[in-house]
Amino acid sequence: MIRTLLINLLRFVALVFLQVFLLKNLTLYNLSTPYPYIIFILLLPFETPNILLFALSFILGLTIDAFYDTPGLHAAACVLMAMVRVMFISITVQKDGFDNEPEPTLSVMGFRWFFAYASVLTLFHHFFLFNLEVFRISEIQYTLLRFILSSVFTIFLMLISGFLFFRSKERK
Amino acid sequence: MRNLLIFVSKYNAFFLFLIFEISSLIIYIKYNSFQKATFINSSNQVTGNIYGRVNKLNQYLALRESNDSLMAENARLRNNLPSSFYADTAVKHTVTDTLYHQQYTYIAAKVINNSVNRANNYITINRGSNEGIAKDMGVICSSGLVGIVVNTTSHFSTVRSFLHKDTKISAMVTDTKDIGSMIWGDDLGPHTGLLIDIPNHVKPRLGEPVVTSGFSLFPPGISIGRISKLNAKGGGFFLNMEVNLSVDFSRLEYVYVVINKLAVEQATLEAQQKKDDQDATN
Numbered sequence: 001m002i003r004t005l006l007i008n009l010l011r012f013v014a015l016v017f018l019q020v021f022l023l024k025n026l027t028l029y030n031l032s033t034p035y036p037y038i039i040f041i042l043l044l045p046f047e048t049p050n051i052l053l054f055a056l057s058f059i060l061g062l063t064i065d066a067f068y069d070t071p072g073l074h075a076a077a078c079v080l081m082a083m084v085r086v087m088f089i090s091i092t093v094q095k096d097g098f099d100n101e102p103e104p105t106l107s108v109m110g111f112r113w114f115f116a117y118a119s120v121l122t123l124f125h126h127f128f129l130f131n132l133e134v135f136r137i138s139e140i141q142y143t144l145l146r147f148i149l150s151s152v153f154t155i156f157l158m159l160i161s162g163f164l165f166f167r168s169k170e171r172k
Numbered sequence: 173m174r175n176l177l178i179f180v181s182k183y184n185a186f187f188l189f190l191i192f193e194i195s196s197l198i199i200y201i202k203y204n205s206f207q208k209a210t211f212i213n214s215s216n217q218v219t220g221n222i223y224g225r226v227n228k229l230n231q232y233l234a235l236r237e238s239n240d241s242l243m244a245e246n247a248r249l250r251n252n253l254p255s256s257f258y259a260d261t262a263v264k265h266t267v268t269d270t271l272y273h274q275q276y277t278y279i280a281a282k283v284i285n286n287s288v289n290r291a292n293n294y295i296t297i298n299r300g301s302n303e304g305i306a307k308d309m310g311v312i313c314s315s316g317l318v319g320i321v322v323n324t325t326s327h328f329s330t331v332r333s334f335l336h337k338d339t340k341i342s343a344m345v346t347d348t349k350d351i352g353s354m355i356w357g358d359d360l361g362p363h364t365g366l367l368i369d370i371p372n373h374v375k376p377r378l379g380e381p382v383v384t385s386g387f388s389l390f391p392p393g394i395s396i397g398r399i400s401k402l403n404a405k406g407g408g409f410f411l412n413m414e415v416n417l418s419v420d421f422s423r424l425e426y427v428y429v430v431i432n433k434l435a436v437e438q439a440t441l442e443a444q445q446k447k448d449d450q451d452a453t454n
Contacts (some may be wrong), residue, residue: 027289072200
């Protein structure tokens with residue numbers, strides 16, 4: 001329990017630093033901007049109570065907003081993503097399957113499930129984020145292009161980090 | 173009542189979602205209409221401090237470029253020193269002394285946070301209201317125009333970069349002195365701006381310099397860029413031109429905040445005129 005808490009705290013700080021000081025300066029052709037900090041919400045344990053899940057998403061979003069000068073923008077997108085996470089997990093995972101494997105990581109759940117999980121959540125998050133940021137329908141083509149390219153970049157980074165922290169003994 | 177409680181606890185995720193989503197949207201919309209009035213921004217103490225520290229590191233890595241630009245600027249300023257001119261008569265010297273009052277003063281500041289890749293870009297600088305900076309002052313750098321101050325705290329200020337959708341700055345093409353407006357949209361990229369509202373009879377040429385007109389809060393003649401494409405999209409009765417910006421926003425390090433000593437006087441006079449016009453129509 002303490003271990004899970006510590007790991008998640010460390011992950012939160014590390015992801016915010018990575019996002020704000022490295023990836024904020026990174027963009028491909030002014031179109032593709034990665035936001036892999038949302039992997040924090042992806043990797044929270046299955047047993048996380050809903051209120052904690054939403055509160056953490058909200059706080060994570062606000063922290064990123066404080067550095068990006070966009071109060072509420074990332075918070076709104078992260079809270080939407082938490083909702084999609086709750087629905088996705090309730091549809092695809094049986095409740096009684098986890099005694100000692102509490103986290104939805106790539107090494108626990110396998111590539112196919114994790115890829116679908118990461119893609120669906122990222123697409124929802126980015127779609128909401130980019131449209132809320134631009135907030136007008138007249139530039140929809142440009143926004144959609146940015147949304148798709150950024151999602152590809154983010155999912156790519158997420159899969160890489162999944163393989164980087166791959167622990168083979170956990171595999172079923 | 174009991175059924176209601178059961179219903180709420182069964183679908184608690186949805187209600188939590190509603191609560192948090194609505195509160196974040198409220199923060200977002202409130203922030204938009206009050207122009208940075210909330211405390212969650214990068215001139216806040218905590219984030220400002222962290223940015224300052226990281227910036228110290230980056231500063232060291234960019235020493236060579238900043239030295240070069242300082243040398244170039246020193247050379248330019250040295251050319252303007254009185255000692256580098258030949259004074260032909262003593263009379264002229266005294267006349268200039270009494271005729272000219274200083275209208276613009278400059279405060280040097282360092283950029284501690286910057287972005288170029290979003291739809292609305294902001295810059296944070298390390299000087300604030302303690303040094304006399306206030307909202308709506310212009311910001312320039314050695315190579316040209318940078319933006320407008322939108323918010324200050326005692327030690328930091330946030331500047332709306334030229335790379336912002338709401339930017340609209342009065343500009344002038346140098347050959348014919350025709351006035352237009354400079355704007356920017358995020359489909360343009362960080363090196364290009366759009367010069368609009370130039371009348372159709374003007375024949376500008378490629379590579380012609382574009383400068384500030386002096387109708388805005390900037391001193392006249394601050395460089396903005398050079399015309400790179402004559403017939404950009406839109407237009408109608410006016411010419412729209414793409415302008416290659418002279419400032420490289422991704423490498424901004426030191427900027428100057430322009431303090432226009434007569435700005436308040438001008439604004440009061442113009443407000444008075446507007447009021448008089450209204451009174452006359454009523």
